[in-house]
Amino acid sequence: MDRVYNFSAGPSMLPLPVLEKAASELINYGDTGMSVMEMSHRSPAYENIIYEAQKKLRELMDIPENYKVLFLQGGASTQFAAVPYNLLVGSGKADYVITGQFAKKAYTEAKKYGDIKLTASSEDRNNTYIPRLTRADFREDADYVHICFNNTIYGTKYNYIPDTGNIPLVADMSSCILSEPIDVTRFGLIYAGAQKNMAPAGLTVVIVRDDLIGRARPDTPSMFDYKIMADNDSMYNTPPCYSIYMAKLVFEWLLELGGLMAMGKINKHKAGILYNYIDDSNYYIAPAEKEYRSMMNVTFITGNDELDKKFAKEAGASCFENIKGHRSVGGMRASIYNAMPVEGIEKLIKFMSEFQKKNPK
Numbered sequence: 001m002d003r004v005y006n007f008s009a010g011p012s013m014l015p016l017p018v019l020e021k022a023a024s025e026l027i028n029y030g031d032t033g034m035s036v037m038e039m040s041h042r043s044p045a046y047e048n049i050i051y052e053a054q055k056k057l058r059e060l061m062d063i064p065e066n067y068k069v070l071f072l073q074g075g076a077s078t079q080f081a082a083v084p085y086n087l088l089v090g091s092g093k094a095d096y097v098i099t100g101q102f103a104k105k106a107y108t109e110a111k112k113y114g115d116i117k118l119t120a121s122s123e124d125r126n127n128t129y130i131p132r133l134t135r136a137d138f139r140e141d142a143d144y145v146h147i148c149f150n151n152t153i154y155g156t157k158y159n160y161i162p163d164t165g166n167i168p169l170v171a172d173m174s175s176c177i178l179s180e181p182i183d184v185t186r187f188g189l190i191y192a193g194a195q196k197n198m199a200p201a202g203l204t205v206v207i208v209r210d211d212l213i214g215r216a217r218p219d220t221p222s223m224f225d226y227k228i229m230a231d232n233d234s235m236y237n238t239p240p241c242y243s244i245y246m247a248k249l250v251f252e253w254l255l256e257l258g259g260l261m262a263m264g265k266i267n268k269h270k271a272g273i274l275y276n277y278i279d280d281s282n283y284y285i286a287p288a289e290k291e292y293r294s295m296m297n298v299t300f301i302t303g304n305d306e307l308d309k310k311f312a313k314e315a316g317a318s319c320f321e322n323i324k325g326h327r328s329v330g331g332m333r334a335s336i337y338n339a340m341p342v343e344g345i346e347k348l349i350k351f352m353s354e355f356q357k358k359n360p361k
């Protein structure tokens with residue numbers, strides 16, 4: 001079978017040249033005579049891989065010296081707890097914004113650890129927009145503000161970075177990291193599960209400003225403690241070795257492409273042609289409000305549940321995999337992360353147009 005166009009929200013497509021490079025090195029990496037999967041994480045060959053992965057991510061995202069880059073495990077969901085363990089250590093207050101299910105999970109988890117305020121929510125309109133927030137919305141003595149920058153399930157994204165003044169801004173960027181340039185200095189902490197735009201599942205990247213580490217609650221499990229992880233170069237224990245190696249290959253692929261500026265332009269084009277088609281179709285509807293549309297997760301419906309089901313089924317049979325919307329919202333969702341080629345979207349549009357002709361409403 002040929003490779004399909006995989007529109008999965010994550011784990012998702014990896015760039016073909018990356019998979020090919022990994023395949024060529026699978027059994028014998030460099031001159032080591034072994035696979036990266038079999039290698040001690042303390043070996044010079046592996047130390048070089050993790051060092052290069054960090055260096056390349058720093059270069060790609062222009063991460064300043066005063067930020068640590070950590071390669072952790074447990075998925076983004078573990079950060080829902082790790083963030084309060086490490087950062088909820090001043091007033092014990094933090095402000096959360098709910099714009100989707102993952103933001104809500106982060107809020108619910110944090111509530112176990114302190115005085116957590118629900119500052120704003122977009123649940124009133126089924127998370128189809130992002131609240132406009134100003135500095136006045138946040139408690140002055142909050143230890144941090146938490147947002148989810150791109151909402152994978154609803155297909156929305158912040159089109160601005162909230163001004164939190166001196167309060168550190170923490171962002172879950174699982175589904176938009178590396179999709180375009182972002183000013184890291186506006187954030188105290190960024191975290192992301194790797195399985196969408198970086199690597200296979202198993203790796204979680206945390207980018208955290210120096211002054212926010214080293215003050216974790218005394219009962220913080222060592223594995224959650226950013227300081228311990230930073231002091232040990234993310235190798236306090238065995239790291240997710242192969243995922244980090246794959247991430248390094250993805251970072252190299254992105255750098256070769258021209259970095260995040262170039263990637264951002266491509267993503268804008270890809271999302272643009274799909275949204276334009278939907279808007280002009282007189283058939284498909286994109287529920288997310290226009291100004292908050294995600295470039296990575298394009299949600300759409302026909303307005304008829306039966307047709308939506310038929311669409312997802314027929315798309316699956318025609319090499320467009322995993323296009324069914326999240327089970328909680330229904331409809332369709334085309335996750336078009338960095339590795340989705342433009343032709344995947346062009347072919348999807350052709351399929352959508354044929355489906356429309358065959359299935360009048």
Ligand SMILES: Cc1ncc(COP(=O)(O)O)c(C=O)c1O
Nearest residue numbers: 075076077102152172174175193
């Ligand atoms: C925005 C966002 N945050 C958090 C998660 C949870 O990530 P993980 O499965 O790595 O815990 C996801 C997963 O899809 C996500 O999209």
